[in-house]
Amino acid sequence: MSDSIKKTLFASGHTACAGCGQSLAARLVLEVCGPNTIIANNTGCLEVFSTKYPESAWCVPWIHSLFENSAAVASGIEAALKFLGKKQNINVICQAGDGGTGDIGMQALSGMWERGHDILSICYDNEAYENTGIQRSGLTPYDASTTTSPAGAQSFGNPRPKKPVPEIANAHGIVYVAIASVGYPQDLQKKVKKALSLKGPKYLQIHVPCPLGWGHATELTYQIARLAVQAGLYPLIEYENGELVSSFKITPKPVEEYLKLQRRFRHVLNNSEEIARIQETANKNIKKYNLVVKNN
Amino acid sequence: MRAFLEGSKAIANTVSLCRPGVISAYPITPQTHIVEELAQLVADGKLDSQFVNVESEHSAASVVLGASASGVRVFTATSSQGLFLMAEVLFNIAGMRLPIVLTCANRAISAPINIWNDQQDSVSLRDCGFVQLYAENVQEAVDFHLLAYRLAEHKDIMLPVMVCIDGYILTHGIETLDMPEKEKIDKFLPAYQAPYKLDVDNPLTLGFLADPDYYTETRFAMQETHNEALKMLPELFADFSSVFGRNYQCVEKYRLEDAQKAIVAMGSVCGTIKDVVDELRKKGKKVGLLKISALRPFPMQDIYNALKGIPRVAVMDRALSLGSLAPLYSEIKSIFFAKKKAPKIISSFIAGLGGRDITAESIKEIFRQLNQREVVGKFIDLKAELLQDKL
DSSP states (O other), X not given: OOHHHHHHSBOSOOOOOTTOHHHHHHHHHHHHHOSSEEEEEOSSHHHHHHOBTXXXXXXXXXXXOOSSOHHHHHHHHHHHHHHHTOGGGOEEEEEEEHIIIIITTHHHHHHHHHHTOSOEEEEEEOSSBTTTTSBOOTTOOTTOOOSSSOEETTEESOOSOOOOHHHXXXXXXXXXXXXXXXXXXXXXXXXXXXXXXXXXXXXXXXXXXXXXXXXXXXXXXXXXXXXXXXXXXXXXXXXXXTEEEEEOOBOOOOHHHHHTTOGGGGGGTTOHHHHHHHHHHHHHHHHHTTOBOOOO | OEEEEEHHHHHHHHHHHTOOSEEEEOOOTTTHHHHHHHHHHHHTTSSOOEEEEOSSHHHHHHHHHXXXXXXXXXXXXXXXXXXXXXXXXXXXXXXXXXXXXXXXXXOOOSSSOOOSOOSHHHHHTTTSSOEXXXXXXXXXXXXXXXXXXXXXXXXXXXXXXXXXXXXXXXXXXXXXXXXXXXXXXXHHSOOOOOSSOOOTTSOOEESOBOOTTTHHHHHHHHHHHHXXXXXXXXXXXXXXXXXXXXXXXXXXXXSOTTOSEEEEEOSTHHHHHHHHHHHHHHTTOOEEEEEEOEEESOOHHHHHHHHTTOSEEEEEESSOOTTSSOHHHHHHHHHXXXXXXXXXXEEEXXXXXXXXXXXXXXXXXXXXXXXXSOOSXXXXXXXXXXXXXXX
């Protein structure tokens, strides 16, 4: 292992698609965590593209078991470290995609939060089951066309809004809940650092564009992630013990600027009614989380 | 040390002396008394362990998976639907070569829901990669846990072990037994030294993706290890005997020397069969029992040697493979395919499903039916009147 690879802890040379937002976010997370970290990873893109035997991108101890159980596996790791008297020096992380977090992994995650384990759970939210071929998840946004919620003559794509996993996390009374975006790396890393400084269960949800699933040019990952935030569709907020402690301020851009770069929303671009509905979601976020800087 | 104890308490206190660092379980009858006792031992400060109360058996198995991968000895227990909810994780644990010990308090499978004993749960999971040991009585149930840890954690084995004990009969039954003493357990069972683990000083990737170039060899290796475990078990039994003075084998031959008829069975029913054998022997009938203690790895050679000279053999299953031959029967039968030395008749009987008692009379009926031609899948103590009612 060369020194430069050791430094990143998440080595290059894995098999992620060009422009993958998730791989970039995983590297940013690990830069903050450092070498005294153990990761339990659900099944998903990140697991598949980083650990194809005999190679691994992970320079920290890392385990994958199944699609839905990384929160329980991490609970076992944390319990074992407590038994061994080593927990105070080691970060334990469980991580998954949006399906592995909010759908199939929700029960194990809820159990882990409720039991109060000292674990940071991370959701890399690319808003669909991208690994299995872009099927709809509970975190797929309204109107997004996926292979199981396709747009068609009778359909505008996914008929439901995103499942509010951060609110579900907050309902468990956990110490820290935050939303970040790979488009804002410094904010993301600041939140990882903050989370790791607190004892108990933490939840961090990171918006990570997927060029393959969202149908955008691979060089636009960063820009699209930023546009989601700037439109108010992905508010970067932070809670401590259930209290909103920060929200990332924006000068709102119309949602169309975000939508028009992605094939998954192509079918709504000429439909003012649907655009208005998506804009309404953004407006609600802007109001609810006080996202706009007031000039006075 | 002689004791008069409920099976669950005896098992829990013995597991406690094995010092598992992490215990995780979810409530299901009839397994609960085991983990309740362990929880109390932790609460009373008598056992230094992390007891993790989870929201499902899937997570119980996942917690002990994570803890075992961290290099710590672990324990979990379940029954029936709980074992099935764990199933996905159990295959995973075996494939990851983690030496977890699990107690399965055998119970019937729903539907209809039934909390009583048969062996459909663990028998259905015979292919999950776990070693499976079946206990006849509380003494065996206790001792098999010590053997389970020793075998599972051997550096050449590294496979999980399921100790199968008949629900209620062995979990709630109170028996006199020799409780293994701490000094002897410490002598027999060394502290667990994980050959690989999650360690920040030596970061490994566990649970990787294996494509068609690699997957087959991982399964081949597990199959080889099961063969290795079969070779190792007699050594472990001998070692166990030298420390504790009790003798075990993968199969137990009970009064088979000159037997003309024998029943093959697993678990607690073997005690009843032994009583019936003794009674019939007093009347001059040449009958015996072959008790299977290890279903996986399956001791085919031992079974062949034990049964090859016996003319009439009955295999008793307390589980089904619906639509085919009963599971234990089909495996015993296959041992004798195209063999010159073989029983003339190998008949298949189903008994004791969903907690229906297998009485001495049920067993005598099986011996009687062995006088006839070979029968396949014959249900014992079937209530014809209920079938007419179109239940």
